[in-house]
């Protein structure tokens with residue numbers, strides 16, 4: 669994380685679209701109660717800053733599990749300090765965070781999933797295969813489990829599963845097998861040694877195509893260390909449940925596993941679940957939400973030219989159209 673609040677040219681992903689989608693939910697009549705938005709992945713605070721600037725009455729609850737992100741965003745959002753509540757927590761605890769903030773009902777929620785630019789760029793965080801650093805990958809530096817512990821203590825079968833499921837690695841058994849063999853000689857403690865092991869495990873013909881072969885293994889370890897998918901499985905339903913009528917959620921995901929979970933959570937709430945063949949629809953089975961996006965929206969070529977890190981972004985959004993009786 670930088671020392672000052674310079675953002676190092678960081679551009680929030682799909683910012684204009686995020687603002688446009690949340691706008692109707694966050695623009696309430698001046699006489700009404702102040703609208704509340706949750707940024708469940710505060711990071712550098714780029715999206716949050718733009719939301720606060722666009723909506724003068726808005727209260728923002730920002731959550732990040734990375735203490736450096738909270739420090740940085742606190743400084744960046746200082747001009748809005750009276751309208752922000754920034755919390756060091758996992759979004760898995762979103763419902764509890766809202767309760768503690770005294771704002772159990774919200775008007776908007778934003779998820780900008782995955783890793784931040786500083787997490788990737790600061791070598792010592794151990795997220796990147798392009799630097800040699802200790803195998804860390806913890807977003808929350810106060811947690812115990814590191815990538816080094818996963819690599820050196822999980823069984824070959826567990827490693828294979830993680831690499832296959834979270835990394836979608838075709839050669840998961842070969843990579844896991846070589847990791848177990850190598851760690852028996854000496855513990856694997858650096859990103860470079862792990863990247864070298866993965867390279868060696870992948871067949872030469874495959875190595876020549878499709879970018880760095882360590883990419884999938886590093887993604888898998890990062891997801892495991894930070895329990896990223898289980899956090900999303902808890903956080904997104906909690907945010908949807910907390911939305912007021914007319915409230916909106918926007919989710920930016922960066923790989924197919926996140927996008928699949930997002931799609932499932934949104935689709936489950938936008939479907940009529942009435943048993944087939946009924947003469948009248950049952951209110952209790954009517955959808956509580958409607959989709960605001962057709963499938964997943966992708967960044968435009970123009971955005972990609974400005975912001976190469978948006979390359980894998982997928983955006984989905986929904987609006988609450990009915991509250992439980």
Ligand SMILES: C[S@@+](CC[C@H](N)C(=O)[O-])C[C@H]1O[C@@H](n2cnc3c(N)ncnc32)[C@H](O)[C@@H]1O
Pocket residue numbers: 680681708709710711712713714715716731732733734737757758759760780781782783784785807894896899900
């Ligand atoms: C892509 S960055 C967000 C960037 C931000 N939207 C901005 O404009 O600066 C993702 C952030 O989410 C955080 N994060 C990831 N999983 C989390 C979780 N389960 N709970 C809280 N924060 C999480 C990471 O620490 C990281 O700072």
